[in-house]
Amino acid sequence: MVAGGGFAAVEALLALRALLGDRAQLTVVAPTDRLACRPAAATEVFDAEPPRGYDLPAIAADVGARLRRDRVQAIAPEMHRVRLRSFATLPYDALVLALGARAQVAIPGALTFRDQRDVPQMRRLLGELRAGAVRRIAFAVPSGCSWPLPLYQLALLTARHAAERRLDAEMIVVSPARAPLDLFGPDCSRLVRGLLRERGVRFIGGSVPAEVRRGGSLALQFGGTIDVDRVVAAPQLCGPRLSGLPGRWWGFVPVDDRGRVEGLQDVYAAGDMTSFPIKEAGIAAQQADVIAHTIAAAAGEPREPIPEAAAAVHQLHARLLGGTRPLALRGRVERRGGRTLGGHAFREPVGPLSAPPRLGGRYLGEYLAGSAQVAV
Numbered sequence: 039m040v041a042g043g044g045f046a047a048v049e050a051l052l053a054l055r056a057l058l059g060d061r062a063q064l065t066v067v068a069p070t071d072r073l074a075c076r077p078a079a080a081t082e083v084f085d086a087e088p089p090r091g092y093d094l095p096a097i098a099a100d101v102g103a104r105l106r107r108d109r110v111q112a113i114a115p116e117m118h119r120v121r122l123r124s125f126a127t128l129p130y131d132a133l134v135l136a137l138g139a140r141a142q143v144a145i146p147g148a149l150t151f152r153d154q155r156d157v158p159q160m161r162r163l164l165g166e167l168r169a170g171a172v173r174r175i176a177f178a179v180p181s182g183c184s185w186p187l188p189l190y191q192l193a194l195l196t197a198r199h200a201a202e203r204r205l206d207a208e209m210i211v212v213s214p215a216r217a218p219l220d221l222f223g224p225d226c227s228r229l230v231r232g233l234l235r236e237r238g239v240r241f242i243g244g245s246v247p248a249e250v251r252r253g254g255s256l257a258l259q260f261g262g263t264i265d266v267d268r269v270v271a272a273p274q275l276c277g278p279r280l281s282g283l284p285g286r287w288w289g290f291v292p293v294d295d296r297g298r299v300e301g302l303q304d305v306y307a308a309g310d311m312t313s314f315p316i317k318e319a320g321i322a323a324q325q326a327d328v329i330a331h332t333i334a335a336a337a338g339e340p341r342e343p344i345p346e347a348a349a350a351v352h353q354l355h356a357r358l359l360g361g362t363r364p365l366a367l368r369g370r371v372e373r374r375g376g377r378t379l380g381g382h383a384f385r386e387p388v389g390p391l392s393a394p395p396r397l398g399g400r401y402l403g404e405y406l407a408g409s410a411q412v413a414v
């Protein structure tokens with residue numbers, strides 16, 4: 039059983055079917071019939087197209103999984119059963135949880151950009167910028183932010199939006215990190231700094247944004263304020279609320295190197311809900327792959343397991359738009375602890391703003407590239 043309807047869940051389904059063939063009966067429990075393309079949320083602000091995603095019932099049919107439109111509410115690992123919101127209970131042999139994270143306000147008073155849900159608010163802010171009611175906007179990365187890239191993307195594209203209309207505007211990225219997007223390593227950081235400069239976006243590093251004061255200025259945690267008209271912030275993420283599951287800091291679920299939930303038998307977790315410090319779609323898919331291989335091996339499937347060395351490192355793939363050409367960012371992080379091992383960046387050929395970002399994972403990227411997108 040796979041619980042969730044995001045990238046981690048779909049990669050788990052694809053990988054389990056590929057590894058176990060007809061031997062596995064797959065059930066997926068998800069509250070929605072859309073796989074939302076959350077990484078596209080920042081660019082969708084500037085795009086006339088409606089938000090895009092993929093059709094979950096079609097994906098379930100492709101992999102031969104039974105889709106149950108419901109929510110997992112509790113697990114009873116000793117009985118190998120889950121309880122759903124509809125009060126139905128279902129049995130499983132192996133359970134893969136891929137429930138994502140919950141987003142909360144990290145900087146009170148700021149526009150918290152979670153995903154597609156906040157595109158209308160961001161578009162309203164652009165309207166105020168065009169009308170001259172707003173001139174200086176801070177894009178604030180809160181302390182402990184697990185994926186700051188969308189804020190950089192919003193800052194760069196807002197700066198481009200203003201420059202194309204010759205507006206008198208200033209964008210500022212405020213971050214606790216000393217260097218921009220340092221999770222990709224120093225080489226990428228240098229190129230990101232160059233891209234920010236090219237677009238006239240100021241970077242204020244080593245500063246922890248705390249709250250928005252009356253009048254709009256951004257107060258910093260250890261004193262001082264930054265004078266701006268508006269603040270856009272990333273959310274504070276926290277783990278899912280599910281009875282029967284262990285939780286660490288902020289409710290994230292602790293897992294071992296193979297994705298097994300600490301202390302529970304035959305229960306695995308992947309993606310944003312786990313205690314891994316970086317929340318990224320490619321990492322979510324790579325974690326789902328490791329889990330699928332572990333389940334297949336336990337089921338006696340002789341196919342090659344993911345080598346230890348590959349399972350120990352996560353590959354990060356991202357793309358920053360806003361400059362003359364997209365900037366591709368590649369990074370490597372340790373699976374245990376999330377320490378950055380290095381990375382590199384390069385300029386990609388110019389592509390359409392709406393081109394879906396390339397996603398990691400063994401099966402997901404290729405599968406989605408061959409699937410039609412639908413309105414969310």
Ligand SMILES: Cc1cc2nc3c(=O)[nH]c(=O)nc-3n(C[C@H](O)[C@H](O)[C@H](O)COP(=O)(O)OP(=O)(O)OC[C@H]3O[C@@H](n4cnc5c(N)ncnc54)[C@H](O)[C@@H]3O)c2cc1C
Nearest residue numbers: 042043044045046077109110137138309310317318319320
């Ligand atoms: C604005 C933004 C930009 C991003 N940009 C990038 C990027 O450029 N590159 C990148 O790799 N990543 C990016 N990310 C991160 C990426 O979107 C996440 O890491 C990824 O979506 C995590 O996948 P997931 O499957 O773990 O969780 P989610 O995508 O959150 O999916 C969780 C799923 O579980 C379902 N669910 C929740 N509770 C239950 C329940 N109780 N029972 C059953 N189902 C449940 C939800 O409905 C959802 O379908 C971005 C994220 C955001 C918000």
